[in-house]
Structure formats: C-alpha cells, structure tokens
Amino acid sequence: MNNYQLESVLNEFLKPFAIKDYCPNGMQIEGKEEVRKIVTGVTASQALIEAAIEQDADALLVHHGYFWRGESEPLKGMKFKRIKSLIESGINLYAYHLPLDVHPEVGNNAQLATLLGIEQLGGLEDGNPNSVAVWGELPSSLSAKDFGKLLATKLNREPLHIESAIAKPIKKVGWCTGGGQDFIDLAASKGMDAFVSGEISERTTYSARELGIHYFSAGHHATERYGVKALGQWLADQHGFEVTFIDIDNPV
Known part of the structure; x- marks a missing residue:
C-alpha cells in the first residue's frame, strides 16, 4: 500500500480531525512509498526505531510520536538522532495520540x-x-x-x-x-x-x-501498550500488512 494511502486508511478509522490534540496525528515523517511491513510500539524512542530497522520495516506506528506542543523546536541532540535514523532508513513514522486513547x-x-x-x-x-x-x-x-x-x-x-x-x-x-x-x-x-x-x-x-x-x-x-497493538492487528486483519508489535520496557 502507498504510504499516503495508509495514512488515509488510518485517518478514516481513527478520525483524528474530530479531536483537539497536543501534537500532529498521522504521518509525521515520510519514508518509502510502498508499505508492506509495519512495526508498532508505544513510543518512538531510539530503541524502538533501531528495532524497526532490524526488522526491515517500512513504517513505524506509535502512540507517542514527535512535535509536541511546547517542545524545543531545533533538530539536534536526541531528537536529531531519532529523526535522522528514520529518514536514512526510509521508515515512515505514523503517530496517533488522543485518537488512539478514545x-x-x-x-x-x-x-x-x-x-x-x-x-x-x-x-x-x-x-x-x-x-x-x-x-x-x-x-x-x-x-x-x-x-x-x-x-x-x-x-x-x-x-x-x-x-x-x-x-x-x-x-x-x-x-x-x-x-x-x-x-x-x-x-x-x-x-x-x-x-x-x-x-x-x-x-x-x-x-x-x-x-x-x-x-x-x-x-x-x-x-498504553494495548491500543497500538490492537491497531496493528486491525491493519493486519483488514489490510494484509505484516505487523510486529515491539514492547520497549519502560517502568514508568
């Protein structure tokens, strides 16, 4: 499936435009055009990105993505490293916050x-x-x-x-x-x-x-492990994607 088509499928299902949120929902970072393999997880941490790269994923689908209201805007440090890793690997990043809560x-x-x-x-x-x-x-x-x-x-x-x-x-x-x-x-x-x-x-x-x-x-x-995991299963069942949920341990 085309990466923009996947965003449309997710938007139609989750209806993010009906909810006022603290971050952009949908495709946050564009990657390769064709998406077949998706990794899902709670937060787009460096560890999850590296796991997605190891899985040769075309897309990463998370609950906690980037570009939060009030966050520091410059692309440097940890933020730069994460985004650089996604861009260089061609992985699309999709994130849904409140739409995936409700x-x-x-x-x-x-x-x-x-x-x-x-x-x-x-x-x-x-x-x-x-x-x-x-x-x-x-x-x-x-x-x-x-x-x-x-x-x-x-x-x-x-x-x-x-x-x-x-x-x-x-x-x-x-x-x-x-x-x-x-x-x-x-x-x-x-x-x-x-x-x-x-x-x-x-x-x-x-x-x-x-x-x-x-x-x-x-x-x-x-x-918040279970929403994105269920969303990934829905994509696998309804649209035939190969989806892997990866749980990066977080004690908080």
Whole structure:
C-alpha cells in the first residue's frame, strides 16, 4: 500500500480531525512509498526505531510520536538522532495520540477495559463524545486488594494504590490510560469507587483520601501498550500488512 494511502486508511478509522490534540496525528515523517511491513510500539524512542530497522520495516506506528506542543523546536541532540535514523532508513513514522486513547474499538481505554473485564458504559466528561476519561463496571464487586492484584496480573506491573478513607469494595470504576490522574476529582463526583490511570501526582493522594475514592497508578507505558497493538492487528486483519508489535520496557 502507498504510504499516503495508509495514512488515509488510518485517518478514516481513527478520525483524528474530530479531536483537539497536543501534537500532529498521522504521518509525521515520510519514508518509502510502498508499505508492506509495519512495526508498532508505544513510543518512538531510539530503541524502538533501531528495532524497526532490524526488522526491515517500512513504517513505524506509535502512540507517542514527535512535535509536541511546547517542545524545543531545533533538530539536534536526541531528537536529531531519532529523526535522522528514520529518514536514512526510509521508515515512515505514523503517530496517533488522543485518537488512539478514545477509539471505541482499538483505543487504549477500550483495550484496558477488555483486559480487566470491565464493561465500559460511558465517558466521564459530560457533553464530550470523545471523553478521554471513561467509566464502567466490574462483573462483580472486588476488594481494593483484589482489584490491585487484577491490575498487577494483567499489566505485569504492581500498581501504586492510594486507599480511600472510606473502606468500600470496588464495582464502579473510572479510568484514563496514560497521564490522566487529574480526572480523579471528576470520577469521585460521578460516584466511582475507584479510578485508574498511568501516573500519579502529589495532589492525587489527597484527592483519593478526602473524596473517598480508591486510586491506582498502574503505569503510563503499561496502560498504553494495548491500543497500538490492537491497531496493528486491525491493519493486519483488514489490510494484509505484516505487523510486529515491539514492547520497549519502560517502568514508568
């Protein structure tokens, strides 16, 4: 498939133009015209680029790409090395940030729900059809300890649990993959028993304790592995690409 045609296929599926984001979504760096082999991963780090080169990939598809709002603009240092490696190898770079968080099928939130066995029931942000924070229910209530074990087992990472000051089981869960910890106040106002995200701030601890909601910091990388992996599988199933997901370890 032509590299621009692939971008059109991805844009039609993910609908990035309907979402205001902090970076450009779609093709970020142009490479060879014909794309047959794709490597997917969470972040376009140097390690992932080198893995894609070893795989003789025509394209690299990631959740975290480049050209973020407010980042340093000059192409030098780490940024230069990454982009130079992609250009010299002819690898196309495609990146989808918020569109890949919120997609109802392959999105990070949807994939995390499937992994944890949560029925996703809606968004937490009223009036926003593309709410990046969502909520749902477990099939049956779990103790906070058992819910933490579920996260640890499924994500292969021990979550940081900030306990609610009110001891209660967990049935209604809100979540936002990645860096969505500041949605905890909204989740508490909507009656969630627990909120899950990838990161934690100092203030998050007090929100959990004082608002009576369990908080689980489960890892930015760990909660966002599954969207891009599912997107790559969709490209393989629907369009016949050879796709390889490569997970570059990141403890954060």
